[in-house]
Amino acid sequence: MHVETAQSNESANLQPDQKPLLRLKNVSKSFPGVKALDNVDLDVRAGEVHALLGENGAGKSTLMKILAGIYKPDGGEVILEDQLVTMSSPLEARDHGVLLIHQELSLVPDMSVAENVFLGNLPRFGGMLVNNRQLNQRCGEILERLNCKFQPTDPLGHLSIANQQMVEIARALVFQPKVVVFDEPTASLTDYEKVVLFGVIRELKESGTAIVYISHRMDEIFELSDRITVLRDGTYQGTFETAQTNEDEVTQCMIGRDLDADIEHEPPELGNKALKVDGLGIEGLYSDISFDVHVGEVVGFYGLVGAGRTEVMETIFGLRKPDTGSVQINGEDLVINSPCDAIDHGLGLVPESRKEQGLVLGMSCKDNTTLANISKFTKFGWIDTAAERTIFEEYMEKLRIKCPGWEYETLNLSGGNQQKVVIGKWLSTSPKILILDEPTRGIDVGSKSEIHHLIRELAKSGLAVIVVSSEMPEVLTVSDRIVAMYDGRITQCFDRNEVTEDTLIRAITGQTV
Amino acid sequence: MKALLDSFRPGLTNREITPLQFFGKHGITIAFFLCVVIFSLTTDKFLSTDNFFKVVMQASIIGTIALGVTFVVIGGNLDLSVGSLLSFATVLVVDLHDKVGPGMAIPLMFVFTLLIGSVNGFLIGYLRLNSLIVTLGMLSAIQGITLVYTGGKNVDISNDENTWFDIFGRGDLFGIPVPALIFIVSAIVLQVVLLKTSFGRKVFAIGGNGTAALFSGLRRNRLVFSTYLLSAFTTACAALILGSRVMGSQNNVGQGYELLVLAGVILGGTSLLGGSGSIVRTVIGVLILALIQNGLQLLGYPYYSQWLVTWVVIIAAVWLDIAAKRGKLFSSY
Numbered sequence: 001m002h003v004e005t006a007q008s009n010e011s012a013n014l015q016p017d018q019k020p021l022l023r024l025k026n027v028s029k030s031f032p033g034v035k036a037l038d039n040v041d042l043d044v045r046a047g048e049v050h051a052l053l054g055e056n057g058a059g060k061s062t063l064m065k066i067l068a069g070i071y072k073p074d075g076g077e078v079i080l081e082d083q084l085v086t087m088s089s090p091l092e093a094r095d096h097g098v099l100l101i102h103q104e105l106s107l108v109p110d111m112s113v114a115e116n117v118f119l120g121n122l123p124r125f126g127g128m129l130v131n132n133r134q135l136n137q138r139c140g141e142i143l144e145r146l147n148c149k150f151q152p153t154d155p156l157g158h159l160s161i162a163n164q165q166m167v168e169i170a171r172a173l174v175f176q177p178k179v180v181v182f183d184e185p186t187a188s189l190t191d192y193e194k195v196v197l198f199g200v201i202r203e204l205k206e207s208g209t210a211i212v213y214i215s216h217r218m219d220e221i222f223e224l225s226d227r228i229t230v231l232r233d234g235t236y237q238g239t240f241e242t243a244q245t246n247e248d249e250v251t252q253c254m255i256g257r258d259l260d261a262d263i264e265h266e267p268p269e270l271g272n273k274a275l276k277v278d279g280l281g282i283e284g285l286y287s288d289i290s291f292d293v294h295v296g297e298v299v300g301f302y303g304l305v306g307a308g309r310t311e312v313m314e315t316i317f318g319l320r321k322p323d324t325g326s327v328q329i330n331g332e333d334l335v336i337n338s339p340c341d342a343i344d345h346g347l348g349l350v351p352e353s354r355k356e357q358g359l360v361l362g363m364s365c366k367d368n369t370t371l372a373n374i375s376k377f378t379k380f381g382w383i384d385t386a387a388e389r390t391i392f393e394e395y396m397e398k399l400r401i402k403c404p405g406w407e408y409e410t411l412n413l414s415g416g417n418q419q420k421v422v423i424g425k426w427l428s429t430s431p432k433i434l435i436l437d438e439p440t441r442g443i444d445v446g447s448k449s450e451i452h453h454l455i456r457e458l459a460k461s462g463l464a465v466i467v468v469s470s471e472m473p474e475v476l477t478v479s480d481r482i483v484a485m486y487d488g489r490i491t492q493c494f495d496r497n498e499v500t501e502d503t504l505i506r507a508i509t510g511q512t513v
Numbered sequence: 514m515k516a517l518l519d520s521f522r523p524g525l526t527n528r529e530i531t532p533l534q535f536f537g538k539h540g541i542t543i544a545f546f547l548c549v550v551i552f553s554l555t556t557d558k559f560l561s562t563d564n565f566f567k568v569v570m571q572a573s574i575i576g577t578i579a580l581g582v583t584f585v586v587i588g589g590n591l592d593l594s595v596g597s598l599l600s601f602a603t604v605l606v607v608d609l610h611d612k613v614g615p616g617m618a619i620p621l622m623f624v625f626t627l628l629i630g631s632v633n634g635f636l637i638g639y640l641r642l643n644s645l646i647v648t649l650g651m652l653s654a655i656q657g658i659t660l661v662y663t664g665g666k667n668v669d670i671s672n673d674e675n676t677w678f679d680i681f682g683r684g685d686l687f688g689i690p691v692p693a694l695i696f697i698v699s700a701i702v703l704q705v706v707l708l709k710t711s712f713g714r715k716v717f718a719i720g721g722n723g724t725a726a727l728f729s730g731l732r733r734n735r736l737v738f739s740t741y742l743l744s745a746f747t748t749a750c751a752a753l754i755l756g757s758r759v760m761g762s763q764n765n766v767g768q769g770y771e772l773l774v775l776a777g778v779i780l781g782g783t784s785l786l787g788g789s790g791s792i793v794r795t796v797i798g799v800l801i802l803a804l805i806q807n808g809l810q811l812l813g814y815p816y817y818s819q820w821l822v823t824w825v826v827i828i829a830a831v832w833l834d835i836a837a838k839r840g841k842l843f844s845s846y
Binding site: 338340358375381383 | 788
């Protein structure tokens with residue numbers, strides 16, 4: 001319903017100079033097991049900064065990748081200057097004047113700034129040798145426009161991340177783009193560098209370029225944008241004029257209200273302190289992290305990507321060495337040097353990235369399930385395959401893993417089922433403390449809710465559970481207590497019952513309360 | 514037996530299989546029988562027990578080394594040092610034979626060969642250096658050590674009548690040549706180790722996804738180390754066969770073996786990226802190389818023609834493998 005209101009309002013107010021330069025209509029995109037975008041609309045005018053807002057997994061990046069020709073949409077239209085266009089490769093998108101500035105930099109560190117800027121497009125003498133003078137001169141002009149202090153001849157690898165970001169922008173400017181998409185450009189920038197970047201974006205805007213700006217930092221969006229479009233779970237939620245709305249309204253729209261309704265939150269019967277972390281820190285990553293988790297409760301770690309949550313968990317699990325602080329398990333001071341130690345002490349970690357860290361994709365479901373405690377299934381070095389099958393089939397039933405059989409390669413499972421195999425792997429080690437890092441990232445709503453219920457049940461059955469998540473509904477659904485992190489430190493701890501979405505958002509964006 | 518049968522269908526899946534995928538999976542077995550059929554039809558000396566054992570004998574040295582190297586490659590690494598390691602081990606065992614007698618020479622040779630293997634394993638497993646660079650460096654370093662040791666001379670066993678050392682290369686048991694026996698028995702044992710023990714499972718895991726293996730509490734460094742010990746061990750076994758058969762050794766006798774070994778492993782379909790592979794298929798791969806060599810000799814082609822044919826066979830095998838994974842013969846970009 002929201003959709004219609006937003007659209008009709010707009011067409012009523014549409015003035016000649018506000019005609020959209022770029023229009024996405026009813027764009028849909030599915031990945032195996034997930035509907036990433038469902039009939040999403042977006043229109044961007046020349047000379048405006050249009051913010052695209054949504055939680056992780058809302059579909060922002062997917063939408064932009066469609067725009068940049070990296071993904072092909074399953075349905076819908078892309079209209080650029082009243083022309084229906086198809087963009088089936090980044091090259092084609094570039095030819096249409098649509099350029100994406102990536103979240104991860106895609107530069108070649110060993111080449112010079114100018115070579116990076118003109119990569120694939122180097123000015124040449126008669127089509128053969130690179131014309132270095134023209135290269136450096138043209139690059140210099142662009143750098144000047146961006147107020148950059150470094151030289152075209154500097155090796156890229158010597159620049160700071162912020163300056164590399166500038167090079168990435170310079171590279172886009174070579175093509176005199178009509179639309180520039182910034183995908184979370186400030187994630188790794190300092191405040192000063194941000195100011196410089198914003199200056200560049202404003203300058204681009206004034207020269208008539210349409211800018212799509214993706215971020216979930218409210219303050220930036222309100223500082224910079226003219227309009228805001230909100231996505232949630234792959235659906236279009238509405239478009240706001242920035243001047244006529246406020247953070248609350250937008251946040252509301254972004255989060256929605258459809259929490260897993262039937263999950264109850266009676267205060268848990270707290271058992272002993274299963275895990276106590278005191279003053280943990282690694283220089284440059286995070287500092288002074290202290291918290292504890294009791295038997296029978298779920299503690300949610302909420303924060304933006306890059307806040308240091310994953311690094312804290314990896315440290316507890318023995319994958320990183322802390323510079324300061326200590327970890328106690330069941331009241332015992334421990335030094336955990338490796339994941340192997342961690343498993344011996346009853347810890348389990350469902351990692352952030354199931355494909356890179358969770359599964360050996362080429363191995364079968366059964367083999368993955370027993371990987372973390374293969375020694376339990378081994379006598380004199382000999383694997384008891386029958387016992388392995390029994391345990392996998394047990395978890396297949398318990399976690400409702402949809403798969404044709406124990407010998408099926410995990411590569412071919414959907415995201416939700418892959419994640420359940422990873423969870424099964426850790427449950428089969430009978431952990432006392434289970435850490436789940438982004439347990440439902442990129443999986444469908446159904447599996448998501450199943451996993452949420454499972455997490456609650458695990459806590460009830462006597463586990464101490466930590467859930468790291470960037471999704472507010474998830475944190476609110478599963479946690480008994482919530483720890484908010486921002487920029488490598490804990491900003492606040494909340495009880496589930498006394499927290500509001502607003503205070504949470506403030507706590508994780510560093511706005512002091 | 515089931516272990517052996519299982520190995521013919523690595524990566525069990527329930528998907529329907531296209532003809533291309535079928536060739537990709539079973540191409541090596543088909544190629545093997547194709548070689549047998551072609552050579553049987555073109556030369557009548559080919560199909561005989563004598564010739565069969567000759568082929569297995571020819572394959573046994575490369576094959577035995579390839580068994581250990583298969584573990585290294587499944588674990589996601591390479592071992593190019595086996596060629597000069599073979600020279601080193603053969604020279605050592607032959608030279609020590611006259612000095613301390615075969616009873617001492619053999620264990621000493623094993624100790625020193627494993628020592629070199631553990632240097633590889635330490636550098637690649639614990640220091641996490643690139644295996645290609647480490648073993649390529651080792652290839653020349655070990656050759657250097659061997660040349661220093663021999664002073665550039667070749668070594669001989671002076672009295673080859675009066676020693677039991679010849680049993681490994683020239684003896685036979687129940688009518689089967691001992692080299693063939695060593696090769697076949699090691700292959701069966703290692704196939705079972707690969708498929709049925711937790712060590713084998715862990716090697717697949719570190720090669721398939723080292724990060725996930727680490728997150729699952731596997732000690733990646735120790736496992737990589739072990740695979741290099743294993744390849745040094747099988748290389749030592751091969752040196753035993755070689756030294757005993759020749760009863761002497763040139764100081765660079767193993768030169769070029771590293772590539773033949775790798776060719777056999779690749780031909781067997783073991784992925785150079787790690788995570789998949791099979792001992793049985795490596796055996797078939799090595800046998801194909803030996804068959805080609807043998808068949809071309811019987812047909813009267815010069816010795817060096819086999820190199821070209823081997824190259825063609827390897828390219829065809831790798832192409833089929835890639836094409837099967839990609840689902841089509843040519844890349845579209």
